Amino acid sequence: MARQFRGSEEVKVDAKGRVSIPAKFRRVFEGSDPDWEAGRRARLIIVYGTLDWQHLQLFTVDAMEDIDQGIARLPRGSAERNLLESIYQGHAEDAEIDADGRLVLPQKLREKIGLSDAAFFISAGDSLKLWEPAAFAGEARRIEALVPEFKPGADPLSLLGTPTPDEG
Amino acid sequence: MARQFRGSEEVKVDAKGRVSIPAKFRRVFEGSDPDWEAGRRARLIIVYGTLDWQHLQLFTVDAMEDIDQGIARLPRGSAERNLLESIYQGHAEDAEIDADGRLVLPQKLREKIGLSDAAFFISAGDSLKLWEPAAFAGEARRIEALVPEFKPGADPLSLLGTPTPDEG
DNA sequence: TTGCGTCCCGTGAAATCCCGTGTCATCCCT
DNA sequence: AGGGATGACACGGGATTTCACGGGACGCAA
Numbered sequence: 001m002a003r004q005f006r007g008s009e010e011v012k013v014d015a016k017g018r019v020s021i022p023a024k025f026r027r028v029f030e031g032s033d034p035d036w037e038a039g040r041r042a043r044l045i046i047v048y049g050t051l052d053w054q055h056l057q058l059f060t061v062d063a064m065e066d067i068d069q070g071i072a073r074l075p076r077g078s079a080e081r082n083l084l085e086s087i088y089q090g091h092a093e094d095a096e097i098d099a100d101g102r103l104v105l106p107q108k109l110r111e112k113i114g115l116s117d118a119a120f121f122i123s124a125g126d127s128l129k130l131w132e133p134a135a136f137a138g139e140a141r142r143i144e145a146l147v148p149e150f151k152p153g154a155d156p157l158s159l160l161g162t163p164t165p166d167e168g
Numbered sequence: 169m170a171r172q173f174r175g176s177e178e179v180k181v182d183a184k185g186r187v188s189i190p191a192k193f194r195r196v197f198e199g200s201d202p203d204w205e206a207g208r209r210a211r212l213i214i215v216y217g218t219l220d221w222q223h224l225q226l227f228t229v230d231a232m233e234d235i236d237q238g239i240a241r242l243p244r245g246s247a248e249r250n251l252l253e254s255i256y257q258g259h260a261e262d263a264e265i266d267a268d269g270r271l272v273l274p275q276k277l278r279e280k281i282g283l284s285d286a287a288f289f290i291s292a293g294d295s296l297k298l299w300e301p302a303a304f305a306g307e308a309r310r311i312e313a314l315v316p317e318f319k320p321g322a323d324p325l326s327l328l329g330t331p332t333p334d335e336g
Numbered sequence: 337t338t339g340c341g342t343c344c345c346g347t348g349a350a351a352t353c354c355c356g357t358g359t360c361a362t363c364c365c366t
Numbered sequence: 367a368g369g370g371a372t373g374a375c376a377c378g379g380g381a382t383t384t385c386a387c388g389g390g391a392c393g394c395a396a
Contacts, residue, residue, distance in 0.1 A: 002262065004257075005257070006213070006257055006260055006261055006262050007258070007259075007260060007261035007262070008258050008259060024261075024262075122254075122258045123257050123258055124253065124257065124258070125253070125257065140218070140219075140254065143247070143250050143251050143254055144218065144251060146247035146250070146251070147247045147248055147251050150251060152218075152220050153220070153310070153314075156217070156251065156252060156255050156256075157235065157238075159248045159251065159252060160235070160238040160239070160242075160252070
């Protein structure tokens with residue numbers, strides 16, 4: 001069972017705010033939820049973060065446990081710990097994938113990221129990011145523009161540089 | 169067991185989007201998948217990249233692990249790392265070669281590279297590139313044009329330069 | 337009532353499984 | 367060396383299952 005997300009998908013958002021989690025992503029949420037078994041609903045965590053986020057981030061249960069432990073290692077009361085707690089615990093909520101494989105997004109979250117009638121999922125390691133499709137297109141262009149040596153037609157792997165000799 | 173691809177092939181694409189992976193290439197995917205054994209399906213990773221890509225790139229599992237590790241060595245949050253993650257994790261997907269030795273290309277990917285009823289495979293080290301045959305013809309010319317010191321009639325190996333004495 | 341969330345079911349399209357067939361290369365037995 | 371048997375391979379088709387998605391019915395709280 002895959003533990004990592006890979007790929008992207010665009011799905012419809014219906015009038016009730018329901019979003020189908022594409023099946024291949026659903027398998028990852030199921031496999032990374034320690035309490036899940038066939039027939040049950042998989043759990044996940046929706047992080048909506050600070051005000052300027054234009055997307056939601058969906059974490060598996062396992063991934064969020066790692067994050068929680070990382071936060072717990074920081075000094076109690078430190079500015080960093082307070083910030084991370086605010087984002088990953090304050091501005092987040094638990095959710096479940098329903099029997100039809102869909103996630104119901106409360107209208108509040110839909111409004112925050114400007115979601116209308118479609119949603120774009122894109123993998124990011126052990127989490128998924130959820131965008132309004134048009135907003136993601138802008139984000140994609142921004143990511144490319146930030147790497148000046150990346151020209152259209154070039155092989156992106158050139159950014160990795162020369163491999164060190166200890167690989168093989 | 170060969171670990172590198174060599175050669176090119178043209179195959180049919182049927183109405184369901186199925187593409188026969190030529191047997192010699194299939195052997196490489198099998199040998200470069202750590203979990204593969206006789207009778208099982210070999211896995212691979214389809215990278216479809218940014219909007220301007222007109223081809224798909226098919227990586228072996230081993231090759232993609234190297235790339236993932238290379239990406240992981242870059243500073244978290246750096247522009248280069250974000251771009252590479254977006255391409256190799258966001259714009260890619262896991263796939264399997266089916267029991268008949270074929271790969272099923274989802275409709276979306278076929279449309280992206282303009283694939284109709286034939287596909288052209290060409291080797292690229294530890295990956296294969298897959299093109300609509302007509303589109304590849306133009307690409308071959310473009311590759312030559314990008315190396316200004318390569319003149320028609322010249323020996324391509326001259327591009328390798330003189331090896332330094334301490335190298336094998 | 338009105339709006340909102342949940343449960344359950346229907347449907348069309350796509351993906352998957354499982355089968356057959358023609359062709360070509362390889363092997364083996366004269 | 368010739369010729370037939372064998373098996374691998376590319377390719378097609380039908381049947382079945384999965385999946386995304388829409389809608390109706392019910393309960394609940396403002």
